[in-house]
Structure formats: structure tokens, C-alpha cells
Amino acid sequence: MTNIDPKPPLLRINVAIFVGLPLAALLLVPAWGIYRGFDTAQWLWALAFLYLNGMSITGGYHRLWAHKAYEASPALKWLFAFWGAGALQNSILVWASDHRRHHRHVDDNELDPYSAGRGLWFSHMGWMLREYRCNxxxxxxxxxxxRDPIVVWQHRHYVPLTVFMNLGLPLLLGVWLGDIIGTVLLVGLLRLVVNHHVTFFINSLAHFWGSRPYTESNSARDNGFLAFLTYGEGYHNFHHIFQADYRNGIRWWQWDPTKWMISACARLGLASNLNRVPDFRIQRALLDTEFDRARAKLAKAQDSESLRQMLEREYQEFTESINQWTALQALRYERRKEQLGGVLGEKKLHLQQKWEHAALRTRLKELEYSLKMQRKRLGLLMQQLQLQAQPA
Ligand SMILES: [Zn+2]
Ligand SMILES: [Zn+2]
Structure with missing residues (x-):
């Protein structure tokens, strides 16, 4: 890559925050633990602060503001603005703008502010320590x-806000709990450092470690273990292809507390218009990636002409399903527009409309199911290829 200055000047404040604070936590927290000890209430408060900060970043900064995956009421936005400032990861405006650049130019070492192409360290923390141009x-x-007044207000008052959330609030809590130093160290310092690193894992480890079921066009990975540490953001391969979806873990068994929080807020009337990618498009992405992999394997295999033909037949069927689905979606969109415009607004057409709508939905469901079945057949094809590759 050209024009990349490998060592621009250090940003002293950031070095103090991202290097100084973890070192202080490593020394002071165990020292106070040995000298005085921490009680259960302090640990529980630290955990509560950790989740409030973490989920304000994932649910607020990330899914709400950076991606507009849903809409939130002012009360929820204020909550995210305060607790997000407490995560000490810059204002919503800076964070979301950087993150949109990350998605748009993912893995581009010049334009992605935390490009994984520049290494694990750079994408984790290195990008914040120097005056890089992409930053x-x-x-x-x-x-x-x-244009969002809450975002603008938080950006303007970010410094006093983050100092209050990180120092003022733990201090007040310490007065109440009867141990100021211990509470500031645990709820203030250690919680901050832990939350920093688990959030940074999304930019670093989630681009290096895990599987790529939905797309291999970028380095983002799905990783259930990382999802557990990152409030559900570990399904990063899914997220990079479907960034406007309010979910990252789409299966019921996938750990995504941010998604659960957003749907709970929707039930309470605090969130609305939750954006979900249609299942068909998800199946399509999965199948597309599997076809690419199958082709690559078949290209290397010997005596696999019949399998190759089968694969191409499957691919043809896949393309036809996609075309049909696209046409049906367009038709559905047209119908909805007509209904809204009152073109078919007469009462006697009501049953006809309902019937058409149901027929369309059934057909779309059938197509979705046909992709699922295709994935099964593709799996069998690959098993066959594996068997052929084994020595007799
Ligand atoms: Zn990413
Ligand atoms: Zn994102």
C-alpha cells in the first residue's frame, strides 16, 4: 500500500488512556485486593457498570447510531449517550463516523481506520495510539x-461527561459503599479497562478468528466465544454482510444480549422499526459462499466430472430461485403501493387482495425452503467429494 506513514507521532492522551490505565489496573487492583479486599457488592456494581457501558456501545453507538438498525425513544437515547460516554471510546459522532468508514472500506489499509490488514495489534489498539491519517x-x-440533538449535545460535553461517568460516579458509589479507593479501582478503573478490551476484540480478533459462513469477501468472522465476551457482537461475519439488521446472532441459541435488550425495549415501547433481513437473503448468502467453496474444491479434485455437473445444475436452480424471489418481492412491493394508494381500495376487492397476499407469501416461503434443501444437497455432494478424495 502507498502513502501509509508507518510511524506518525504518538497521541499522548491516548497512550496514557490505553497503556497507562491498564498498567495502573494491573498493579493497583491486586494490591488493594491484598491490602483491603473487595466485597461482593463492589464486584456486582462493577459488573453492572460493565454491562451498562458495553451495551450502550453495542446497542447505542453501534446498532442504533452507526447502522440505524432500529429507532429508539429519546429516553433510551439519553441512557445510551451517558453510559456510552462512560465507556471512554470517544463521542457517538466520532465513533459512528469511524465505524461507518470501517464498514465501507473494510480491510482497506488506507481507508479503513482499524483495518485488520494492518495486523492484530493495529486493529485492536494500535490505530488509536498515533496520528494516523485514516483517523x-x-x-x-x-x-x-x-442533526440528532442528543448526539450533538454528547459530542460537545463529552469530556466532562466521561470524567463524571468514570470517576465521579464510582466516587459517589464508593462513599455510599464505605470504600472510596476500592470502588474507584474496581468499578472505575478495572471495569473500564475490561470493557475497552472486550469491545476492541470486535475490531481485532473478530476479524482473525472464527468462521466465514456468509461471505469470504472480507476478513470478518463469526465466533461464539467472542460473542459471549462482546455482548453478542462476535457474529461479525453476519454483521458485515447484513449491517442494517438489529441482530448479530440470528439463531435463538446464539448469545446476543444486545439483540435481546433491543427487542425487550421494543416491547416496552422504547424502540421501534427493528430491521430484520429476510431469511431468504440470509439463506442465499450462505448458499452462495458454499457454492464458491464447492467450486474451489472441485477444481482441485480429479475424476469429479459428474459431481461438477451436479453442482452446476444446483447452481442453475439456485439462480432461478433468486430470480423468482426478486420478481415476487417486486410484485409484493407493487401490490402494497397500490393498496396504500387506494387503487384497489374498494371493499369488494378486499378478499381478492388478501388471497393474493397470502399466495405471494406462501410462494416466498417455498422458495426460502427450497434454498434450505439445496444447502442439504450441497452438503451431500461435498461428502461424496471427500469420499472420492480418500485413498481406497
Ligand atoms: Zn468489523
Ligand atoms: Zn458495524
Whole structure:
């Protein structure tokens, strides 16, 4: 890559935050633990702060503001703005603007602010320690956020806000719990450092470690273990292809507390318009990736002409399903527009409309099911290829 300055000047404040604070935590927290000890209430408060900070970043900064995956009431936005500031990861405006650049230019070492292509250390923390060019503030991709009064207010008052959330609040809590130093160390310092690193894992480890079921066009990975540490953001391969979906873990058994929080908020009337990618598009992405993998394997295999033909037949069927689905979706969209425009608004057409709508839905479901079955057949095909590859 050209024009990349390998060692621009260090950002002293960031070095103090990202290197100084973890070192202080490593020394002071165990020392106080040995000298005085921490009680259960302090640990529980630290955990509560950790989740409030973490989920304000994942549910607020990330899914709400950076991706607009749903809409939130002002009360919820204020909550995210305060507790997100407490995560000490810059203001919503800076964070979301950087993150939109990350998605748009993922893995581009010049334009992605935390490109995984520049290594694990750079994407985890290194990018924040120096004055890298890709890191210069540029809000041209966040004009919508500049119109959000809560975002603007938080950006203007970010420094006093983050000092209050990280120092003032733990201090007050310490007065109440009767141990100021211990509470500031545990709920203030250790919680902050832990939350920093688990969030940074999404930019670093989640681009290096895990599987890529939905797309291999970028380095993002799905990793259940990382999802557990990152409030559900570990399904990063899914997220990079379907960034506008409010979910990252789409299966019921996948750990995604941020998704659960958003749907709970929707039930309480605090969130609305939750964006979900249609299942068909998810199946399509899975199958597309599997076809690519199967082709690559078959290209290397010997005596696999019949399997190759089968694969191409499957691929043809796949393309036809996609075309049909796209046409049906367009038809559905047309119908809805007509209904809204009152073209078919007469009462006697009501039953006809309902019937058409149901027929369309059934057909779309059938197509979705046909992709699922295709994935099964593709699996069998691959097993066959594996058997052929084994020595007799
Ligand atoms: Zn990413
Ligand atoms: Zn994202």
C-alpha cells in the first residue's frame, strides 16, 4: 500500500488512556485486593457498570447510531449517550463516523481506520495510539447524526461527561459503599479497562478468528466465544454482510444480549422499526459462499466430472430461485403501493387482495425452503467429494 506513514507521532492522551490505565489496573487492583479486599457488592456494581457501558456501545453507538438498525425513544437515547460516554471510546459522532468508514472500506489499509490488514495489534489498539491519517475526523458520512440533538449535545460535553461517568460516579458509589479507593479501582478503573478490551476484540480478533459462513469477501468472522465476551457482537461475519439488521446472532441459541435488550425495549415501547433481513437473503448468502467453496474444491479434485455437473445444475436452480424471489418481492412491493394508494381500495376487492397476499407469501416461503434443501444437497455432494478424495 502507498502513502501509509508507518510511524506518525504518538497521541499522548491516548497512550496514557490505553497503556497507562491498564498498567495502573494491573498493579493497583491486586494490591488493594491484598491490602483491603473487595466485597461482593463492589464486584456486582462493577459488573453492572460493565454491562451498562458495553451495551450502550453495542446497542447505542453501534446498532442504533452507526447502522440505524432500529429507532429508539429519546429516553433510551439519553441512557445510551451517558453510559456510552462512560465507556471512554470517544463521542457517538466520532465513533459512528469511524465505524461507518470501517464498514465501507473494510480491510482497506488506507481507508479503513482499524483495518485488520494492518495486523492484530493495529486493529485492536494500535490505530488509536498515533496520528494516523485514516483517523482524522471527517463527519461527511454522518450528516444524519449531526442533526440528532442528543448526539450533538454528547459530542460537545463529552469530556466532562466521561470524567463524571468514570470517576465521579464510582466516587459517589464508593462513599455510599464505605470504600472510596476500592470502588474507584474496581468499578472505575478495572471495569473500564475490561470493557475497552472486550469491545476492541470486535475490531481485532473478530476479524482473525472464527468462521466465514456468509461471505469470504472480507476478513470478518463469526465466533461464539467472542460473542459471549462482546455482548453478542462476535457474529461479525453476519454483521458485515447484513449491517442494517438489529441482530448479530440470528439463531435463538446464539448469545446476543444486545439483540435481546433491543427487542425487550421494543416491547416496552422504547424502540421501534427493528430491521430484520429476510431469511431468504440470509439463506442465499450462505448458499452462495458454499457454492464458491464447492467450486474451489472441485477444481482441485480429479475424476469429479459428474459431481461438477451436479453442482452446476444446483447452481442453475439456485439462480432461478433468486430470480423468482426478486420478481415476487417486486410484485409484493407493487401490490402494497397500490393498496396504500387506494387503487384497489374498494371493499369488494378486499378478499381478492388478501388471497393474493397470502399466495405471494406462501410462494416466498417455498422458495426460502427450497434454498434450505439445496444447502442439504450441497452438503451431500461435498461428502461424496471427500469420499472420492480418500485413498481406497
Ligand atoms: Zn468489523
Ligand atoms: Zn458495524
Amino acid at each position: 482524522e475526523p471527517d463527519f461527511s458520512n454522518a450528516r444524519d447524526l449531526e
